[in-house]
Amino acid sequence: MRLKRALAACLYVWLVLAGWVACAFAADATDSRDRDIAQFYHTAWTVREGAPGQVTALAQTQDGYLWVGTQTGLYRFDGVRFERYRPREGGDFPASSVASLYAPASGGLWVGFRYGVASFVKDDRATHYAAASGLPTGTLYAIAGTADGRIWAATFNGLVSLDHGMWKQVGPALGLPGARARNLTVDSGGRLWVATEDALAWLPPGGHRFVVATHAVGRVNRIAEAPDGAIWVAEADGGVRPAWVAKGRVEEAGPVLRLSSAGLLFDRDGALWMPTLGDGIRRVPWVHVLAGRTIGAESGEAQRFVENQGLSSDYASSVIQDREGNIWVGGSRGLDRFRTSRLLPAMLPPGATDFAMVAAADHGIWVGTKNRPLSWVDASGVATAHMNQAVTAASRDAENTWLGGPGGIWRLRDGKAEPYAPLPFPDYSGVQAVVGDGKGGVWVSINRPGIFHFTEGGWEHDPLPAFPNDPAPLVLMNDRDGQLWMGFARDMVLIRKNGRDTHIGAEQGLAVGNVTALLEDRGTVWIGGENGIGAVVDGRAHMIATKGEPLRGVSGFVRDHRGDYWANAAQGVVRISGTEMARALEDANYAAPVTVFDSLDGLPGTPAQFRPLPTAVVADDGRLWFATTSGIVSIDPANIPRNPLAPPVSIRSIATDAGTWPAGGNVELPAGTERLRIAFTATSLTMPERVNFRYRMDGVDTRWREAGSEREAIYTDPPPGRHVFRVIAANEDGVTNDDGASIAITVEHAFYQMPWFFAVCAVIVALLIWIAFLIRLRRIASQLRARLQERHAERERIARELHDTLLQSIQGLSMRFQAIANRVPPDEPLRVAMEGALDRADEALVEARDRVRDLRSHGSESGPLDVALRALAAVYAAEHTVPVVVTVHADLRGLDGLVCDELYGVAREAVHNATTHADASRIDVELRLEARDLVLSVRDDGRGIDEGVLRDGRDGHWGLRGIRERAHVVGGVAAISSRLDGGTEVAVRVPVERAFPGYHTPLRRWWRRLRSALR
Structure with a gap:
């Protein structure tokens, strides 16, 4: 009785506290203030990972780079690689120990060094300021800019301002009390706040006199503005506290934190972050709740994260929030990042393992383990119930929440665990599945052959003789029709209704391997197993194909209130759209796309693969819970954190075997470049591991190349000419920077190119x-x-x-x-x-x-063709008393010898035929140039030649055929025409190019003269 009363009292107090917290916070589930600092995704970069040590200042410029100031120099970080920075133009920094950093909204970076040196860097060009420009020789504690474009610096020697390239001390002139300016900042209203050794004062926008806010300040290390406009200070001796409010009392703005803080930051949700010099980092989620109180260093209200929990160093000196909402902390041994993960880890007791989960009423889940008490877990915290029995299985029906373990079966009613029945075998080590029968009884699988049913009459054992090897169900489920579904190893499912069993296995298309998850949804029963996901519709099993790596080890499968499906698989927590799942169910060849949430999303360890089952639960408030080997995580499907910022893209360097060129302007590479490497990056600092790149080089690539997460493009033997290299990037949520970055690269031509x-x-x-x-x-x-x-x-x-x-x-x-x-x-x-x-x-x-x-004589022997023809005419005229008239209208110099002989033979044959057969009284022989032909014509006035003879020749005579053959030999054409009433003409046309090898057009004559001159 005392135990029951104590348990009831504890639960009552816990419910009251939970309700008060919920009402007091009244925050959205995505508000990071609902998280403990240990629930943030933390990553540390130490010297081993290439991070610099002795970090003194942090800033983020408009190009997305995170700048890290250290005692040994300035570094920049793109989320993957630390790079010691040296400006390309303007000379190297005149000092190395960085004291402060300031990134103006207009771009560039101000760097304040110790001992009176400042530099401004923009577009890789540095402008340096020292004593010659009026800068005091003391350390620059802080730099800031106001809306009027003025740059201010807090130095050991007072407040200074940059005016037309010269620094001027302006503190006394503007009524600022004190000789030293320890820190400064500009608030959201444009006011310039300056802390001196005497006071905290502010300068209105465009004002000419400082207004003293308070004299009650010590040595101020940092000044920060809270979301409500209150000004907070971190004092070297007095801790962290609000120092000024526009309205009301300062005490109502927040507590006094007795911490030796080296920095201050109010994040976007209003939580206060404080790095300390030796005690890690502290975080206060709700400062208003603690207003008016004094919080000590050991108080639990200031959440603590230290080196033992993974912090790079307990000595932390600077903190900022980047444009994506990540918190960065710099310390003596490196750099730390805290970001809001998509999967929220539950704050379970340390050492808890083997989680049996079941949804609790309204919100949250009940979690039982083998070695820790039963707990109620919600996104906002954990409450422990007074039940120390080991729990290895849990389920919930319309009436009861059932728990099973080595000690028996329990029912949860009004948050209290009541014993229901002992196990049928007292020496058994646990229960692997439990489910109510809908009639007040319960079905239990205890890794003994068959299944056990407990009612008012006691335990009943069904050995399931229809199955070989005496199996025991791995999972149990009651559907809305009152059917009991039992999932076994090796693709076996048994459905029992009213004493009749239906078997679903490989013969019906099931191929999930060991069945480890069952889900009923709108007439379809989904089955998860070691080989993927299947669905049973109308007694047939259908396997679901997915894109990418096939799903393995599905030990939990649920559907959220939005209609999407979630699986706890070996790859991680997997989401499949309800629409895509329906399509995959209808089309066996369709592969549904999946979204995987893995360790980068906050998944600890690996998803649990075997007992307790199931490993995925939907809470009444719609939040999903998943068990892993190292803890439990949850996610709100309706409010998944998303990064809406496209990543800035930049090209870092151009490298070849001959050297490295900075990525600025037009890069000119020497001729014969064999291997070209282009390094690029995208400054998305939340999940740089998931930034995907695409690139192309105009003139080389015909399409965009997928680079994945690689940040370098390599080209072998790039062709000469001017090329433009372009690269774009998408962040972890697929938000793409389509503008990307580009650079013109010119490869010089070799002489042979x-x-x-x-x-x-x-x-x-x-x-x-x-x-x-x-x-x-x-x-x-x-x-x-x-x-x-x-x-x-x-x-x-x-x-x-x-x-x-x-x-x-x-x-x-x-x-x-x-x-x-x-x-x-x-x-x-x-x-x-x-x-x-x-x-x-x-x-x-x-x-x-x-x-x-x-036969023995040749035309060429008688000299030129015209001379030979006249000699031939004289001979025939003397011997045959027939006048032969020779007329030449062409310059026959350069006539080819073969052409001369053949034309002479044609003329002789024609004259002979005319004198012998035509009985001619006159024969005319003519040589002339006609168009581009040399024409030989022999005409007589004697008897003509019969057409048949002209066409076929006379039997036994070869004269006409010989004329045609001679013309053909020299590339010419012979035409013989005759009239029966008198007269015959033989005409042979020879192209002048063939007749005169030296014949040329003006260009060819010019070339001939040139060739003759060169000989």
């Missing part, structure tokens, strides 16, 4: 071709001359043979026949006939001799 080189090569090739052509022409001409000489020699041989054999024999025969004729009396008719035959024989001999003479 220059246009004049190609022109020279073309000329040389043309000359070589021309020379080869001339050599070929000479070879052909030589071959033609050799053939012509062979032809002439053959004609002379034939002439000799004819003269020495045939003609001599015919002459001898004629003489013998003449001797016989002389014996016949003159008056005898036989003598007359014989005399006539002898006359005919003499004529034949004369004609034969003429033919032999023609």
Whole structure:
């Protein structure tokens, strides 16, 4: 009884406290103030990861870079790589120990050093200020700018302002009390706040006199503005407190925190962050709740995060919030980042393992473990119930919340755990599945063959004889129709209703392996297992395909209030759109896209794969809970943190084997560049690991290249010319910076890549071709001359043979026949006939001799063609008494020898035919140039030639055919025309280029003269 009363009292106090906190905070679930500092996603960069040590100041410029000031120099960070910064123009920094940083909204960065040096950096050009510009020799504690464009600096020697390139001390002139300016800032109203050793004062926008806010300040390290406009200070000796409010009392603005803080920051949600010199970092989520109180260093109201929890160093000196909302802390050993993760870790007791989860009433979940008491867990905290029994399985139906463990079965009612029944085997170590039967009883699987059912009558055991190997269900579920679903190992599902069992397995299409999750949703039962997700519809199983790596180890599967599906899988927490899932269910070939939430989203360890099951739960308020090997995380599907800022993209450097070029302006690379490396980055500091890049180089790439998270592009043997390299990036939520960054890269031409080189090569090739052509022409001409000489020699041989054999024999025969004729009396008719035959024989001999003479003679031997033709005319006119008139209207100098011979042969044949067969009274021979042809024309006025003879020739005669053949030999065309009423014309046309090898157009004549001059 005492135990029950104590438990009830504790629960009552806890409910009252939870209600008060909820009412007091009245904050949205996404408000980071609802989180403990340990629930932020923390990342530390130490010297091992390349981070600088001894951090003294932090700032973020408009290009997204995080700047880290240290005692040994200035560094910048893009989320992946730390780079010691040296300006490209203006010279290196005159000092190395950085005391302060300020990034104006207009761009650039102010760097304040110790011992009176300041520099302004913009577009990689630095402007330095020292004593010569009026800057005091003391340390620059802080730098800030006001809306009127003035730059102010707090120095050991007082407040100074930059005016036309010169620094002037302005504190006394503006009524600022004190000789030293320890710190300054500009609030949201444009007021310039300055802390001196005597007072905290502010200068109105455009004002000319400081207004003293309070004299009650000590050595102020930092000044910060709270969301309500209150001004807070961090004092070296007095801690952190509000120092000024516009209305009301200062005490109502917040508590006094007795902490030795080296910095102050109110984040966007109003939480106060304070780095300390030796005690890590402190955070106060709700300063108004603690107004009027004094909080000590050991108070729990100021959340603490120290080196033992993963902080790079307990000695922290600076803190800022970047434009994406991340908190950055700089310390003696490195840099730390705190960001709001998508998955919220539950604040469970340390050492808890094997989480059995079930939704609680209204909101939150109940969590039972093997080694810690039963707990109620919500996004805002954890409450422990008075039940120390180990819990290995849990479920909830319309009436009861069931818990099972080695000690038996319990029911939760009004937040109290009541024993329900002991296990049927007292020596058993636990329960692996429990579910109510809807009638006040419960079904239990205890890793013994079969299933156990407890009612008022006690335990009943069903050995499930239909299954081999005596299996026990891994998961149990009651659907809305009262059917009991049992999931087993090796693709086995059993459905029991009214004592009848239905089996779903590999034969029905199920291929999930061991069944570890069951979900009923609108007539479909979803099944999760080690090989993915399946669905049972109308007694058939359908496997769901997903894009990317197939889902494995699905140990929890739920659907949120928005209709999307969530799985706790080996890859992480996976979300699948309800629309995409419906499409994948209808089309077996469709792969549904998935969104994976993994360690970068705040998932601790790996998702739990086996017992307790299930590992995913939907709470009544819609929040989803997932169990892992290292804890429990939750997410609100309706309010998932999203990064809406497109990442600024910049090109860092251009490198080749010959050296490195800064990425500014037009980069000119030497000729013969073999390997080009372009380094780029995107300053998205929340999840730089998930920033995806795409790039292309105009003139080289025909499409955008997917670089993934790689931050370098490599080109081998880039072609010469001017190219523009472009790169764009998208952050972890797919928000893309389409403008990206670009740079013009010019690769110089080698001499063999220059246009004049190609022109020279073309000329040389043309000359070589021309020379080869001339050599070929000479070879052909030589071959033609050799053939012509062979032809002439053959004609002379034939002439000799004819003269020495045939003609001599015919002459001898004629003489013998003449001797016989002389014996016949003159008056005898036989003598007359014989005399006539002898006359005919003499004529034949004369004609034969003429033919032999023609064979042995050549036109070229008689000189030019016109001379040869006139000689031929004279011979025929004398022998045949037929006038032959030769007319030449062409300059025959340079006439080809073969053409001369063939035209002479054509003329001789035509004249011979006219004198022998045409009975002509006049023969005209004409040579003329007509258009681009040399024309030889032989006309007579004798008898014409029959058309058949013109077409086919006369049997046994080869004269006409020979004329055509001669014309063809020299590339010409012969035309023979005749009229029966008188007259025949033989015309041969030869192209002048063939007839005169030296014939040229003006350009070719010019080239000929040039060639002759070069010889």
